[in-house]
Structures are given as structure tokens and as C-alpha cells.
Amino acid sequence: MTDRLTSTQIAWRAAQDIADGAYVNLGIGFPEMVARFQPPGREAIFHTENGILGFGEAPPAGEEDWDLINAGKKAVTVKPGTAFFHHADSFAMVRGGHLDVAILGAYEVAETGDLANWSTGPKGVPAVGGAMDLVHGAKRVAVITEHVTKDGKPKLVKRCSLPLTGVGCVTRVYTSLAVIDVEKGRFVLREKLPSLSVSELQTMTGAELVLPETITDLIVPEL
Amino acid sequence: MDKTLPTVAQAVAEIPDGAVVMIGGFGGSGAPIELVHALIDRFLATGHPRALTVVNNNAGNGHVGLAALIEQGMVKKLVCSFPRSADPRVFTEKFLAGEIELELVPQGTLAERIRAGGAGIPAFYTPTSYGTDLAKGKPVEEFDGRPYVRERWLKADFALIKALKGDRLGNLVFNKAARNFNPLMAMAAAKTIVQVSAIVEPGAIDPESVVTPGIFVQGLVEVAAPAQEEELNRAGARYPEIAA
Numbered sequence: 001m002t003d004r005l006t007s008t009q010i011a012w013r014a015a016q017d018i019a020d021g022a023y024v025n026l027g028i029g030f031p032e033m034v035a036r037f038q039p040p041g042r043e044a045i046f047h048t049e050n051g052i053l054g055f056g057e058a059p060p061a062g063e064e065d066w067d068l069i070n071a072g073k074k075a076v077t078v079k080p081g082t083a084f085f086h087h088a089d090s091f092a093m094v095r096g097g098h099l100d101v102a103i104l105g106a107y108e109v110a111e112t113g114d115l116a117n118w119s120t121g122p123k124g125v126p127a128v129g130g131a132m133d134l135v136h137g138a139k140r141v142a143v144i145t146e147h148v149t150k151d152g153k154p155k156l157v158k159r160c161s162l163p164l165t166g167v168g169c170v171t172r173v174y175t176s177l178a179v180i181d182v183e184k185g186r187f188v189l190r191e192k193l194p195s196l197s198v199s200e201l202q203t204m205t206g207a208e209l210v211l212p213e214t215i216t217d218l219i220v221p222e223l
Numbered sequence: 224m225d226k227t228l229p230t231v232a233q234a235v236a237e238i239p240d241g242a243v244v245m246i247g248g249f250g251g252s253g254a255p256i257e258l259v260h261a262l263i264d265r266f267l268a269t270g271h272p273r274a275l276t277v278v279n280n281n282a283g284n285g286h287v288g289l290a291a292l293i294e295q296g297m298v299k300k301l302v303c304s305f306p307r308s309a310d311p312r313v314f315t316e317k318f319l320a321g322e323i324e325l326e327l328v329p330q331g332t333l334a335e336r337i338r339a340g341g342a343g344i345p346a347f348y349t350p351t352s353y354g355t356d357l358a359k360g361k362p363v364e365e366f367d368g369r370p371y372v373r374e375r376w377l378k379a380d381f382a383l384i385k386a387l388k389g390d391r392l393g394n395l396v397f398n399k400a401a402r403n404f405n406p407l408m409a410m411a412a413a414k415t416i417v418q419v420s421a422i423v424e425p426g427a428i429d430p431e432s433v434v435t436p437g438i439f440v441q442g443l444v445e446v447a448a449p450a451q452e453e454e455l456n457r458a459g460a461r462y463p464e465i466a467a
Contacts, residue, residue: 049330050249050403066251066453067401073250073308084399086406086434087249087280088338091331095350119356125315126327128357129305133331136350167354 003195004176009220010144012037014103014174017142018044022100023053023093025134027117028072031103031144045081047099049130051090052076053083071130094130095137102138104131106145106173108160111207113170113182115143116162128165135166147175147204154206156180156187177201179218186210191218225391226442227422231261234416234444238262238272238381245278245337245408246289247384250308251452253401255385255418256288258444260462262383266297267463274299278337278379280330280404282306282314285456290314291463298323302377304330310456329357334407336377341410341439346375382412385449386435389419390426393440394433402434409439417443 005013007030015037018024025047026032038044045054048070055070056077064075093099108116118131135141145155156173173180178201179191188210192201194217202209228234235258238244248254266272277298282305283290290313292298301323306314317323328336329351339347348371352358362373384405387398395417397405409415422445 048400050252051400064453065399066451067253067399069250069252069400073252078399084397084402086402087330087334087404088407091334094331114354125306125311125318126325127305127307128327128329130330132329132355132357133351136353164355 008223010174013220014144025102027104030105034103051085054081091133094133097137099138101140102134103142106143107162108157109143109170109173110160111187112185113168114160115165115170116160118165119163131165135169140171141169142172143170144174147177157206191216193218226393227391228442228444231257231444235262240272241274242380243276245379245382247405247408249280249403253385253403253405254288254452255383256450257446258383258418259288273297276300278302280304284308285310286461287455288452300324302326304333332374337407337411340376340378346373348373379412382408382415384408384417386417386419388421388423389443390423393437394428395435406435409435414441418446
């Protein structure tokens with residue numbers, strides 16, 4: 001058993017919770033990986049902020065159409081059922097509660113569901129993109145993240161220290177060690193790596209974990 | 224009625240110093256590069272326009288299009304959501320040197336502010352940015368028990384946008400995801416200038432397929448084979464080209 005999940009394995013785990021027919025927005029970067037692990041027989045429809053629903057995979061190099069890109073400005077393709085729309089409609093889908101799931105990265109998540117994922121502080125050029133919109137409106141706002149920072153500091157905390165993206169918006173966190181729900185301002189442990197004890201996990205978490213009767217083993221294939 | 228214009232130079236000839244100019248596109252997708260370059264040509268020839276306020280989702284990439292406009296020092300303020308790109312050096316250097324002002328707006332709020340500007344709605348409430356640094360100083364009100372931030376409309380003197388096809392009445396269709404902010408900006412500007420790959424006869428666009436009705440368009444100019452910002456950047460292009 002591994003000590004922690006790889007990014008790919010975290011993405012795989014998050015993908016297992018996406019239902020057939022769900023409308024899903026994946027944040028730029030790491031969350032985009034979730035699309036690769038849709039369980040067989042399920043068809044999710046992916047939304048990108050710049051105005052596409054149901055886009056296909058990246059085209060082969062040299063066949064890009066630069067009018068056909070995703071929010072990360074990477075080339076994508078159309079497939080049967082793709083729809084285009086303008087930016088106001090795109091964010092009406094977001095804020096209007098029409099998306100089933102948004103999956104985002106995080107610097108910090110607080111037990112209150114507050115998310116910090118857009119700014120590491122006042123230095124440099126600030127850039128927010130669609131992050132502050134995406135945390136409002138999707139029925140589920142999930143985060144995928146390492147459980148701790150590179151320096152070993154908890155990313156799941158009582159209160160965020162970095163600038164907030166949204167208040168009380170995160171509903172579930174998939175980490176390299178566990179799956180944790182945010183319920184009534186508390187972290188509720190749902191799944192953890194079997195090799196890890198609850199107390200070990202607690203020491204790597206910056207807020208108290210609520211322990212329900214059943215905590216499932218977090219088991220992910222080698223990918 | 225004929226809204227067509229003969230050249231990109233004539234299309235941008237009226238934009239004055241200090242104008243608020245919306246420029247369509249999301250990164251390079253849907254960016255009216257030829258209109259922007261025509262504006263740079265005019266500036267290099269006449270010294271005008273300058274001190275522009277530009278509204279765009281981004282802040283340019285490389286040394287072409289919006290980045291080139293910023294590089295020439297024509298832009299005093301930028302309203303955008305994401306001033307980063309593969310090569311954001313032009314904006315970054317000007318911003319860190321205090322030579323350009325930035326109003327950072329969440330992307331969906333930017334889109335809706337522009338839409339509101341075009342729709343005659345002076346302000347609206349949105350959940351976006353509540354409790355964050357970007358809501359500071361803005362009024363907050365509760366509706367049905369949830370807090371919302373008040374945002375103002377955004378209007379412009381000119382919009383420079385890009386579409387695939389247009390007729391002489393200004394009815395437009397766009398190309399794939401290059402639609403993005405273009406139809407919204409067309410609504411929000413006093414004068415909207417469009418570059419299209421093809422000007423077609425009225426009736427050639429199915430009325431059911433018109434995305435932007437001509438009422439939102441004041442001028443259109445044909446640019447038959449428009450450049451793509453991404454391809455220009457991959458080729459290391461600069462605008463204007465530096466003479467060898």
C-alpha cells in the first residue's frame with residue numbers, strides 16, 4: 001500500500017462520484033485530469049467557462065483550431081452534442097445552479113467550507129479568472145488536493161490564512177490521504193487510506209475530524 | 224443601409240484619446256487582432272489614441288494584439304479577470320512599474336457587468352466574490368437568507384470584436400468558442416466595430432441562426448484570413464514588426 005495517493009489517483013477517486021448525465025466543470029490544471037477517469041457506462045457533460053458544453057479531447061498536435069479552446073486555453077475538439085454559447089450564458093449556467101459538480105484545486109480549505117485557491121498574497125500580478133464564480137452555483141463544489149503542503153503543513157484548516165475565493169462553498173475534499181465532507185462547519189471523515197490511523201490523519205489535518213460510525217477504506221487502483 | 228467599412232484603418236479612425244474600449248476574445252480565441260493592430264498603426268502615425276481604458280478577459284500574450292497595444296503605452300487602465308498568459312511579460316512589467324492600472328473582476332461578474340451595460344441594467348447582485356478581497360467596498364444585501372454583492376454595469380465608447388460572418392445590416396454569427404465575450408461587448412458599446420472573415424448578403428445568414436442581431440453593430444469590415452494570436456506567438460511574431 002502506498003503512503004499517499006498520486007495526483008492521478010486523487011483524480012480517479014473524484015471521478016467515481018460523478019453520476020451519469022452530470023454537468024461538470026473541472027478547474028484548470030490538476031482537476032482537468034478527472035475527465036480521464038469516468039467510469040464505464042457513464043457520460044458526464046463537461047462545461048468550460050469560455051462557452052462550450054460537451055467538448056471532446058485534445059486534437060493531435062498540428063490539428064488545433066485556436067477558436068476551439070478550453071478555459072485553460074488548450075485546444076479541444078467538438079463531438080456529437082457539443083453546444084457553444086457566449087460568456088454571460090456560460091456563467092448563468094454556473095451561478096444559476098445548473099452545474100451538478102465543480103471540481104477545483106485548493107491552497108487551503110477551512111472546516112467552514114471556505115476555499116482559498118486564487119491568490120498566495122499581495123505580491124505580483126493578481127489574477128482570479130472564473131474561480132470566484134465557480135464556487136457558487138454548482139450543486140456540489142469539490143476540491144482535489146494534496147492533504148498537506150510541500151512543507152508538510154495542513155491544507156485542511158480551521159480558518160484560511162490566504163485570500164478567500166469563496167465563503168462556505170466546499171462540500172467535499174478528495175485528498176492524497178482521505179475523502180472528507182464539509183458538513184455544518186465541520187470536517188467529517190468518510191474514507192481514509194487503510195495504512196493510516198485516524199490519529200495519524202488527525203495530526204496532518206489543521207481542524208478536528210468528525211468521525212462517523214463508518215469510515216470506509218480509500219482504495220484506488222495503481223494508475 | 225450599409226454598415227460595411229472599406230478598411231480596418233477606417234474602422235478604428237474615430238476612437239479618441241481616453242476612450243473606454245472593449246476588446247473581444249478569450250485569450251486569442253475571438254480576439255480582433257487586425258482591428259487592434261490598425262489602432263496601433265494609427266497611434267504610431269498620429270500619436271493617438273492614447274490613455275485608453277481597455278476591457279478584455281485577459282491582458283495579452285506575447286507581443287501581438289492586446290499585448291502590443293499595451294506595449295506601445297496606449298493603455299492607461301485594464302479591466303480584466305485573468306492578466307496571465309503563456310507570455311504575460313508586457314503587462315506584468317508595466318503593472319509592476321505602476322504604468323498601468325488594473326481593475327480585477329471575476330470572470331462571470333465581468334461578463335454579467337458587460338451584459339448589464341448592454342441591457343440597461345445599472346447594477347445587479349451576485350453571490351460571486353462575497354466575503355473576498357474583491358468585494359471590499361461594495362454594498363452587500365441579503366436575499367432569501369443569502370448574502371450577495373452589488374456590481375455595477377460596464378459600458379464602453381467602442382467595442383472591437385471579431386465574428387465569422389456578417390451581413391451589411393450587422394447580423395453576426397461567430398466561430399465555435401470564439402464567440403465568448405464578443406456578443407456581450409457588441410451590446411455594451413456606443414459603437415461596435417466588427418471584423419468578420421466574410422461579409423455576406425442579407426438573407427445568407429438564416430434568421431434562426433443570427434447570434435448578434437445587427438442593432439448592436441455600427442460598423443463591420445472584412446478581414447478574409449484573420450491571424451490567430453496563438454499561431455503568431457508560436458512564430459515569435461511582434462507587432463509592429465521590427466525592421467531588420
